[in-house]
Amino acid sequence: METLVNLGFGLSVALTWQNVLYCFIGCFLGTVVGVLPGIGPVATVAMLLPFTFGVGPAPALIMLAGIYYGAQYGGSTTAILVNIPGETSSVVTTLDGYQMARRGRAGPALGIAAIGSFVAGCIATLVIAFFAPPLAEVALKFGPADYFSLMVFGLVAAVVLARGSLIKAIAMTCLGILLGLIGTDVNSGVIRFAFGQAELADGIGFVALAMAFFGIADVVINLERADKQEVFTSRIGSVLPTPEDLRVSFWSIMRGTGLGSLLGILPGGGALLASFAAYMVEKKVAKPPRSFGEGDIRGVAAPESANNAGAQTSFIPMLTLGIPSNPTMALMIGALTIQGIQPGPQVMTERPALFWGLIASMWIGNLMLLVLNLPLVGLWIKLLAVPYRLLFPAIFVFCCIGVYTVDSKVFDVYAIAVLSALAYFMLKLDCEPAPLILGFILGPMMEENLRRTLMIAFGDVTVFVTRPISAAFLIAAAVLLVVIALPALRAKREQAIQE
Amino acid sequence: MRIRSPRDFWAGLIFIAFGVAFIALAQQYRLGDLHRIGPGMFPTLVGALLAGLGLIITTRAFVLEGTPIERIEARPLGVSLLAIVLFGLALQWLGLVAAIAVLVLVGAYAARDVRFVQTLALAALLILFAVAVFVQMLGLPLPLWPTG
Numbered sequence: 001m002e003t004l005v006n007l008g009f010g011l012s013v014a015l016t017w018q019n020v021l022y023c024f025i026g027c028f029l030g031t032v033v034g035v036l037p038g039i040g041p042v043a044t045v046a047m048l049l050p051f052t053f054g055v056g057p058a059p060a061l062i063m064l065a066g067i068y069y070g071a072q073y074g075g076s077t078t079a080i081l082v083n084i085p086g087e088t089s090s091v092v093t094t095l096d097g098y099q100m101a102r103r104g105r106a107g108p109a110l111g112i113a114a115i116g117s118f119v120a121g122c123i124a125t126l127v128i129a130f131f132a133p134p135l136a137e138v139a140l141k142f143g144p145a146d147y148f149s150l151m152v153f154g155l156v157a158a159v160v161l162a163r164g165s166l167i168k169a170i171a172m173t174c175l176g177i178l179l180g181l182i183g184t185d186v187n188s189g190v191i192r193f194a195f196g197q198a199e200l201a202d203g204i205g206f207v208a209l210a211m212a213f214f215g216i217a218d219v220v221i222n223l224e225r226a227d228k229q230e231v232f233t234s235r236i237g238s239v240l241p242t243p244e245d246l247r248v249s250f251w252s253i254m255r256g257t258g259l260g261s262l263l264g265i266l267p268g269g270g271a272l273l274a275s276f277a278a279y280m281v282e283k284k285v286a287k288p289p290r291s292f293g294e295g296d297i298r299g300v301a302a303p304e305s306a307n308n309a310g311a312q313t314s315f316i317p318m319l320t321l322g323i324p325s326n327p328t329m330a331l332m333i334g335a336l337t338i339q340g341i342q343p344g345p346q347v348m349t350e351r352p353a354l355f356w357g358l359i360a361s362m363w364i365g366n367l368m369l370l371v372l373n374l375p376l377v378g379l380w381i382k383l384l385a386v387p388y389r390l391l392f393p394a395i396f397v398f399c400c401i402g403v404y405t406v407d408s409k410v411f412d413v414y415a416i417a418v419l420s421a422l423a424y425f426m427l428k429l430d431c432e433p434a435p436l437i438l439g440f441i442l443g444p445m446m447e448e449n450l451r452r453t454l455m456i457a458f459g460d461v462t463v464f465v466t467r468p469i470s471a472a473f474l475i476a477a478a479v480l481l482v483v484i485a486l487p488a489l490r491a492k493r494e495q496a497i498q499e
Numbered sequence: 500m501r502i503r504s505p506r507d508f509w510a511g512l513i514f515i516a517f518g519v520a521f522i523a524l525a526q527q528y529r530l531g532d533l534h535r536i537g538p539g540m541f542p543t544l545v546g547a548l549l550a551g552l553g554l555i556i557t558t559r560a561f562v563l564e565g566t567p568i569e570r571i572e573a574r575p576l577g578v579s580l581l582a583i584v585l586f587g588l589a590l591q592w593l594g595l596v597a598a599i600a601v602l603v604l605v606g607a608y609a610a611r612d613v614r615f616v617q618t619l620a621l622a623a624l625l626i627l628f629a630v631a632v633f634v635q636m637l638g639l640p641l642p643l644w645p646t647g
Contacts (some may be wrong), residue, residue, distance in 0.1 A: 054637055167556055168507070171514045174549035178521045178542060185528075185538040192538055193524055218580060223575035223610050389610045390621050393603040395627050398577070400586045400602060401595075405639045415586035417580045424576055428568060429510040447541040459534030 003129050010129075010356030019059050023361050024100055025051070026063035027368045030070020034077075035380045036391060037084040038222050041071040041311075042214040042327045042437075046207055047398040049335060057339040058354045062361040064335055065315070068328055069121065069362075072311050073369050076113045076304050077380050081106060089272040089307040092279040094294060096299030103295050111239040111251055112297055113304040120257040120305035121339040121366035124312035127261045128319075129359050132348070139345035144452035145463050149473035151446045154267035154323055156477040158438050160484045161266070161273050169435045172426070176439025177446070179204055186444075187451055199411035204419070206334045207406050209440055210327060211399045212419035213426075213433035219392045220407040220424055230468040238375050241297070249301035252282055256302035260309030265316050267325045267438075274310030275303035312362060319343055319355065323445075327437040334441075338406065504565025511557030518550025575609045582606035594644040595634070599626045 010021035013019065029051065033044040048067050052060035072089065080097035088416040093113065100109040126222040142150070159169040182193040183203025194200035241249070259281060268485035282302040283292050292299045315332075317325045324330035336343045341351065348355045373380075403412045423433065465471045502508045521542050531537025582605040589598035603622035607613050633639045 007598055028549070050639060051637065053639060120529060144601070165507070167559075168510055169550055171510075171549055171552040171556065174545050174552065175517055177512065178517065178549065181542050181545075186540045188529070190528055190538045192528060192542065214584070220575045220579050220609070224569070224572050224581075245561045249611050336544055389607065389612055389614070390617060392610065393606045393618070393621060394625060396582060396586075396602055397599055397629065400590075400598075401629060401633060401641070404590065405633070405641065410587045410591045413590065414584060417583040417587075418617060420583070421576070421580060425513070426510070428571060429506045431510055443545075451536045454536060459532060460525065461533060468587075 003133070006133075006352070006356050007129050008010055009352065010358075010360030011363075013058065013353045013357030014062065017266055017348040019062050019357065020362060020364065022055065022059040022063040023066045023365050024368055027070040027365050027372060030067035030072075031074040031372055032371065032382065032383065034071030034074025035383045036074075037078050037082055037216065037384070038388070040214055040218075041068055041075070041089075042210055042331065043218065043395070043399075044068075044071040045328055045331045045404050046210045046215060049331070050402045052110060052335060053338070053405060057336070057341055057351070058357045060335060060339055061332070061354060061358050062365075064332060065358060065362060066365045066368075068332075069117075069308060069311055069365060070369060070372075072308055073114065073117055073373055074380065076117070076207070076300075077081055077110060077373070078384065079379065080109045080113065080300070081381065089275045090304075092275050092303045093300055096294070096296050099293065099295035100297065100300065103148025103152055105295065105297075107239040108241040108245050108297065109300050111241045111374060112245060112301045114239075114370055115241070115246075116249065116253045116256065117244070117308040118131035118300045118370045119253050120260060120309040120364050121312055121369075122363060123257050124261050124264070124309040125359060125362040125366070128308075128362070131265075132316050132320050132355075132359070135316065136345040136348045139321050140266075142345075142469065143467065144449040144456070145470040146466050146473070148446055148453055149464055149470040150321065150475075151323065151442045151449070153473040153477040153480075154317075154325070155435070155438060155442060156480050157267040158325070159435050160480050164430055164432050164483060172179075172431050172433070173435040173439035176436035176441075177443030179209070179436075180440040180443030182446065183234070185235050186448065192481075199409060202407070204440075205403060205406060205409075205412045205415060206330070206440065208403045208416045208420055210331055210334075210437060211403055212416050213403060213423040213437065214327065215395060215399045216416065217418035217423035217427055219298070219395055221427060222388065223392065239377055245297050249297055252286065252298040252302040253305045255281060255285070256305030257309045258368060260306030261313045263306075264310030264313030265325070266393070267317065267323070272307070272310075272326075275307035278302040278306030297335050303370065308366075315358075318343065319358075322347075324438060324441055327434050328440075328454035330437050330441040500561050502560055504560040504563050505568050506560075506565050507556050507563065508560035509568070511553045511555070511560060514553030514556060515550050515585055518546045518548075521546035522550065551594075574611075578609040579606060582609070590642070592645060594642045594646065596626055596643055597645075599629055613629060 029048055033039055045064060045067050054065050075090040076093050078084055079093040080101050083094050083098040097109045116218060155173050159173060182200060184191050184201050191201050256278040259278050263274040263277055282298055286298050314325045314329055317323050318329040318332055323331050333343050400413055403416050525539045525542040527536030528539035530539045582602050585605055586598045586602040589601045600622050603625060607618040634641055
């Protein structure tokens with residue numbers, strides 16, 4: 001009951017004309033950039049960050065959230081029509097979505113993706129509204145030891161769920177933590193690893209790091225692999241799925257939503273994992289006749305619902321614990337910090353307008369996306385015709401202006417160049433960027449909590465295992481690592497990720 | 500000994516280099532003890548972990564089979580980075596308009612298929628957009644023209 005009252009309050013915040021406008025701008029911009037192939041949600045959010053400067057925290061976050069799920073929607077359009085996933089979370093959508101397009105059913109594929117996403121978004125919003133408050137209340141009881149162990153668990157889970165080699169992902173996390181430590185140490189005031197550069201006293205800019213890994217380096221690698229793709233833009237036909245399509249997909253959407261909502265909460269989860277898992281489940285449990293890989297509409301409905309649900313519920317750890325579960329959420333935390341808000345469980349009680357307004361705005365945003373996507377699909381398709389050679393200089397411009405405007409420091413522009421070089425080589429060596437980004441954000445927090453814990457405990461490290469909450473997180477982390485290191489399961493994980 | 504997985508081999512070496520560098524640099528800061536951890540402790544620990552993992556990854560590269568590293572092309576990377584650095588320089592001395600022009604006109608050559616007229620039009624369009632939206636509408640503090 002209380003939740004409903006709060007949601008009503010949130011709606012009253014989200015429905016002010018100003019917030020509706022920012023929500024719309026966010027959804028619109030997110031869709032535009034998301035449709036463009038080769039720009040994922042992280043780069044989209046990072047590039048569009050400057051649009052939120054100069055507005056208050058609530059509209060800024062509402063807009064960023066809109067950008068994020070707008071990019072999710074947009075990515076599926078690209079996946080279906082061009083067979084290039086707009087972002088990794090729509091990779092699986094290419095499997096059946098593109099096949100449907102080749103069979104002249106691009107319209108229903110786009111339609112079911114939008115409808116599935118809408119349903120998933122609405123349900124996931126309810127999940128957030130009901131689960132975030134109790135979680136925040138629990139989190140308020142966490143001591144520094146619990147936080148430290150929670151972060152260890154979060155990083156381990158993120159690594160386990162990452163693609164590629166496990167040990168390299170752990171190493172990337174460590175590298176991220178170390179890079180995050182550059183700058184002034186809050187405890188002692190010592191400026192660390194700055195080589196006497198005054199500009200590094202504040203540390204490496206997080207936006208610069210995210211743009212380097214997910215923006216610039218990605219562009220450079222795309223430029224190396226210039227391959228041609230066939231675009232199905234000529235005849236889309238009606239985007240409305242037939243009643244038969246809807247009947248067949250109904251349970252797929254529900255399963256995708258459930259799985260996505262669940263996986264989105266996990267650290268390292270979010271949209272990507274959700275869509276992969278949903279597709280695999282669908283392949284197993286969907287009623288015959290199944291034609292997955294050859295244009296089965298359920299192969300579009302399930303992962304698209306799942307990735308939107310996952311994208312939405314991944315806000316839960318960010319909003320309640322102040323801990324990002326994926327790089328996009330790390331950017332949201334960065335945006336909150338820029339707005340002068342310390343993310344954590346206190347946000348819900350201290351800034352109810354921000355908290356509930358954001359949640360309620362997700363409904364409005366999802367409705368807007370449905371409207372933006374179904375009738376306007378023809379417009380988005382035109383965007384696909386923009387050649388990459390005109391696209392990538394624009395990405396450069398938005399990245400460079402964006403990173404400069406965070407702090408008005410030219411130094412950050414040079415930083416992005418250096419970090420892009422590092423990012424390029426790491427990507428070439430098959431090192432996943434997501435763990436590095438999470439380590440970067442969590443590193444300083446971990447150090448802080450480690451110090452506080454040991455300060456209170458007089459240097460007794462056993463406190464991490466004697467406090468029940470902390471012990472539970474550490475045990476969970478250890479179990480995850482052991483389980484994933486077992487050869488049999490490892491093969492399964494690799495197979496799952498391969499698919 | 501033959502390197503079977505060059506990607507792992509080099510990634511491991513990079514990790515070792517970063518780990519060792521951070522450990523070495525951290526030694527100028529106080530380590531402290533477990534009760535009062537100094538600024539040097541945490542970086543030393545994480546650096547050691549990173550170097551250790553790097554060592555395992557590099558060693559493993561002699562045993563596990565891996566795919567070769569994709570060819571590294573100098574042009575896309577070099578031109579992109581050059582354009583970004585030039586953007587920084589131009590923004591500082593010549594203002595936003597010149598900076599965007601330089602970034603687009605130089606950056607476009609990171610690709611093999613450049614059409615000069617189109618690129619010029621793109622630069623003009625992006626300048627217009629940036630000035631209208633970022634400077635006029637959002638009021639972000641960006642210097643438009645050379646500052647005295």
